[in-house]
Amino acid sequence: MQMAHEHKCCNKQKVRLGAWSTEEDETLFAYVINHDQVKWSFVPELTGLKRCGKSCRLRWINYLNPNIKHGNFTTEEISLIFSLQKSIGNKWAQIAKHMPGRTANEIKNFWNSKQKKKWLVSNNQPNEASSSSETIHHISILESFYQHPYPPTYTDNFQLNHGSNMHSLVDCSLNEEPPMNQLYTIPPYAPSSMASNNVPMMLTISHDHGFLNSSVSSIWMTPTSYAQNFPTGCHMHTNLITWIDDDQPNSSKPLEDQPYSSQPLEEVEEFDINEFFNFDLFEEDQMKFEASQYNNSHVI
DNA sequence: AATTTGTTCAACCGCTCTGTA
DNA sequence: GTACAGAGCGGTTGAACAAAT
Numbered sequence: 377m378q379m380a381h382e383h384k385c386c387n388k389q390k391v392r393l394g395a396w397s398t399e400e401d402e403t404l405f406a407y408v409i410n411h412d413q414v415k416w417s418f419v420p421e422l423t424g425l426k427r428c429g430k431s432c433r434l435r436w437i438n439y440l441n442p443n444i445k446h447g448n449f450t451t452e453e454i455s456l457i458f459s460l461q462k463s464i465g466n467k468w469a470q471i472a473k474h475m476p477g478r479t480a481n482e483i484k485n486f487w488n489s490k491q492k493k494k495w496l497v498s499n500n501q502p503n504e505a506s507s508s509s510e511t512i513h514h515i516s517i518l519e520s521f522y523q524h525p526y527p528p529t530y531t532d533n534f535q536l537n538h539g540s541n542m543h544s545l546v547d548c549s550l551n552e553e554p555p556m557n558q559l560y561t562i563p564p565y566a567p568s569s570m571a572s573n574n575v576p577m578m579l580t581i582s583h584d585h586g587f588l589n590s591s592v593s594s595i596w597m598t599p600t601s602y603a604q605n606f607p608t609g610c611h612m613h614t615n616l617i618t619w620i621d622d623d624q625p626n627s628s629k630p631l632e633d634q635p636y637s638s639q640p641l642e643e644v645e646e647f648d649i650n651e652f653f654n655f656d657l658f659e660e661d662q663m664k665f666e667a668s669q670y671n672n673s674h675v676i
Numbered sequence: 677a678a679t680t681t682g683t684t685c686a687a688c689c690g691c692t693c694t695g696t697a
Numbered sequence: 698g699t700a701c702a703g704a705g706c707g708g709t710t711g712a713a714c715a716a717a718t
Contacts, residue, residue, distance in 0.1 A: 415703080428688095434687065467706090469707085485685050486685095
């Protein structure tokens with residue numbers, strides 16, 4: 377615990393800094409849990425804590441809040457962090473909203489540590505970067521999203537509805553059986569070196585059974601398709617898949633504005649994607665994919 | 677066993693955003 | 698329209714711990 381000193385906020389009152397004691401935690405917890413509306417700037421005065429109001433707020437939202445899920449991130453959560461970071465950048469608070477129980481600070485810390493490791497790997501500094509198998513695992517996940525879309529294994533028709541006029545059919549390819557709460561790639565023909573944008577889009581998958589709806593986090597455009605305003609690939613979050621009524625009108629609004637996107641996650645997770653897709657791996661597709669990647673990299 | 681180096685994560689800082697008078 | 702206060706956010710720091718030497 378650091379000595380009390382003048383804080384720049386809090387009217388320059390003397391406040392304590394550093395790690396919180398058990399007693400301080402108990403005091404803050406007891407106060408917040410018993411008050412619906414907390415005015416953080418008044419908390420030190422009302423509780424007797426020698427802390428800045430901002431510090432109290434931070435302690436609550438990052439540690440004391442009983443809704444926080446402590447412990448390591450799951451593979452699904454890591455996937456979601458990578459895909460959301462790619463979509464919206466370092467908007468940690470927004471990313472945290474997609475991950476109940478996780479704090480923006482926790483996600484930011486995770487991202488920063490993994491980014492550092494990725495940098496070390498990309499700069500051929502294996503001694504530092506390969507210090508644990510966990511590191512390699514995380515980096516392989518990251519690489520798969522950023523650089524190496526996996527080979528296509530299955531083809532279906534996916535209907536992309538973009539803006540008011542665009543209404544295009546593209547082939548769908550899935551690299552492997554995607555667990556729920558996972559991101560997968562449709563289709564992986566365009567390498568990441570090609571132009572991409574992050575325009576929010578709605579992806580409608582047409583099937584005999586009705587319609588599936590999902591957010592698309594990023595769209596790939598080849599030079600040709602870009603000229604034609606025709607996306608060749610996209611990322612899709614399986615955890616955001618929801619059923620919609622057949623008469624639900626298509627819309628170009630962002631997902632959060634869609635009434636059917638607010639379905640509880642528990643309901644979403646009950647959906648079994650295996651009922652509708654066959655994820656068998658075909659070697660021929662893999663070769664075709666590798667060839668297209670090679671060709672594209674030499675065209676650009 | 678002691679020291680150095682690397683990693684994690686809680687906490688701080690300063691800035692921006694938002695609501696209100 | 699503007700000034701102010703409080704809340705929120707993202708970048709950064711540094712203490713504590715773990716791993717390597």
